[in-house]
Amino acid sequence: MAEDESVPAPEVVALPSEKNEDVSNGDEIVRWSDGIEYRQMAFDSHIPVITVQQPGSMIDIPPCPDLSRYQSPYQWSATRKNLMTYLACSVNGVAAYASGSYASPEDQLRQKWGVSHAVFMLGITVFTIGFGVAPMILAPFSEINGRRPVFVLTGILFVAMQAACALTPTFSGMLVCRFLMGVGGSTFSTMVGGILADMWSSKERNTPMVLFTGATLFGTGLGPLVSGVIAQRLLWRWVFYVQIISSGLIVGLVAAFFSETRGSTILEQKAKAINQWYDKLDALGVYLQDDRPTSDSQHPYHRIRYTTNNPKPSVFKMIGHSLYRPMHMLVTEPVVMSFSAWISFAWAILYLQFGSVPLIFSTSYNFSLEQTGYVFTSQCVAAIISTVLHIRQEPFMLKYYPSKMTTPEGRLLPTCIMATFLPISLFWLGWTCFPSIHWILPTIAVGIATMGIFSIFLAVFNYTADAYGPYTSSALAASGVCRNLLGGAFPLVVHPLYLNLGFQAASSLLGAVAVVLTLVPVVLVWKGPRIRERSRIAKEFVGKEG
Incomplete structure (x- = not known):
């Protein structure tokens, strides 16, 4: 300020005699x-x-x-929060894209390296291992250093490993790079939920979470769709070159415009x-x-x-805590255990399609690699339809059934219906994939399965957040590890399962398992409050919903 001689010189202030x-x-x-x-x-x-x-x-x-x-992220303008939401969902989409694009150049790479189908599919398995386990280590660093540095640095690792995949001369090098790519891309999935929670209140969070889920499933379908065309027409390295370009652009935008949340x-x-x-x-x-x-x-x-008067434990203590609590909740919390089984199976079906769709459509309809890639268009379309439906679903429920939406169980009511799409689609796919039946029917079944998986994924996130409050991250980390590990294991059994049992029997077996697991939301709607009341963690939130 300008000099003001009317202001007296400051006095020496008498301070308390005891420091601190x-x-x-x-x-x-x-x-x-x-x-x-x-x-x-x-x-x-x-x-x-x-x-x-x-x-x-x-x-x-x-x-x-x-x-x-x-400024507090809750007080950011709607434009800024929307921009951050779109950036976060975009990077999540490219991570999902990378998970499914690997299988497309299988024929070229198996011939190059002389490996079997099961061995080649390890590239998906190691990716999901890195994707599922890495957040247990990386999450404490985001607690200490913030989300932006972890987001940007792992994004750079993600793009760098895509370049390494394109240039590696050996299959073992490919596996190492795929694992590290999964590590880099893991934050694009696990951290996005926290980023959205940083900006949007619980009442505003439905649409951002739906967009996050939609980006995940859209990207998962887009990977084999685009890569199938590339692998059919170009050398296998272009599958990764395209990823480098798209992911590099998105990560560059994140580095330039992503703010700490x-x-x-x-x-x-x-x-x-x-x-x-x-x-x-x-x-x-x-x-x-x-x-x-x-x-x-x-x-x-x-x-x-x-x-900030907020002392933090050491990194090693936080990592130990991050590893212990999710596993403890997995074996002691019935809700976490059942949800983990439910979403893990749904995720396994999603990853199973990377191998089952090309196998079924090439065998029954003599589709080329490019044509089987086009089948995944139904997955992308289903993700878009599901996104629109779920954005409109919550306002509809709040308008016509407001009392039902005051509890975590009330939010599961629509899921009890839409989750049945998964077992229905599995039976549908298995019993319509005959050469005498038009290929459009099993293709629609792939889309219906995506809609069921979408509903399950969103229900697990929303119910867990409502039921466990500050322990949500640990509960979701437990289900995240399970779904990624099981999802990565299922592509290894595609050929033995479908070729030994047959398309109809294999799909029926998976459909029967899906029917049993679809009872999870029904049981929680019926007995959820009593189950949560018996939980040492969730019981403190009973009666505080809404």
Whole structure:
């Protein structure tokens, strides 16, 4: 500020005699230490920015940092939140794309490296292992350093490993690169849920979560669709070159436009920026005037610093915690256990299609690689239809059945119907894939299966978040590990299952398992409150839904 000789020189303020003494100062916690008043940083904290110089001094005061950069993500504009949502869903889509594109150049690569079908499909298995296990290690780093650095760095690893896959001369090199690609892409799936929760309140979160699910299933279908055409017409390396271009573009946009969304990290950055400015003022002998009434209003001039007062455990302790709690919940929580089995089987069917669709359609209809790739168009279309339906579903339920939507179980009511699409589609596919029946019928069955998987995926995320509150991440981590490991294992058994049992018997067997697992949401709608009340973790949220 300009020099104002009417302002008296600041007095020396008498401080509490005991250092680190915590006292109340309005709605903030203040800690005095070595003549400095430490205040708790919050998004609504009052930040003194009025500077006071000694009379007669002519000091060039450094400008206050731009604090608008450190706004709560909940208070961001709708445009900014939508941009962040689209970016997060886009990177999730390219990760899903990468998981399904690997199988398309199978013939070229098996001939090049002389491996069997089962051995070649290990490329999908190792990808899902990295995809499922890595978040258990990476999640603590996002807790400490924020989401953006982990998101960007793993994105760079993801793109780099795609380039390595395109250039590797050996099958073992391909497996290593696929595993590391899964590690890099894992945050694009597991961290997106947390990013959306950082920005959108629970009442606003349905549409973003639906878009996230839609991007996952659309990308999973787009991978074999596009890669089937590429592998038919070009060399196998172009399957990965196209991924490098598309993923590199999306990751570049993330690096350029993705903002930190984790609230505690933003507050730490805000406190650091303010404290650095205050340090410069102290060095120049410039004081701050707190223009808000305080508990010590007779002495408005303070040496102030801000702290988040949020000590964090070591990385190793957080990793141990991240590994232990999900596995503990998996074996002790009936809801987590049943949901993990349900979504794992659904995910296994999704990955099974990478091998079953080409096998069924090439055998029954003599489809080429490119033509079998086109079958996955039904998966992409189904993902779009499901996205539209689920966006409209919650407003419909809130309008006509508002009382049902006040509990986690009420949200499962539509799923009890739509989840039946998965067993129906499996029987449908198996008993319509005869050469005498038009290929469009089994193709539609693939789309119907996608709609069922979509409903299951979204129901697991929403119910878990409603039932477990702050323990949601651990519960979802448990189901995430299970679904990725089982999903990666199923492509290895495609040929033995379908060739030994036959298309009809194999599909019927899978359909029967799906029928049993479809009882999971029915049981939870019926007995869910009682089951949660018996849970040591979920019971504290019973009666607090809504």
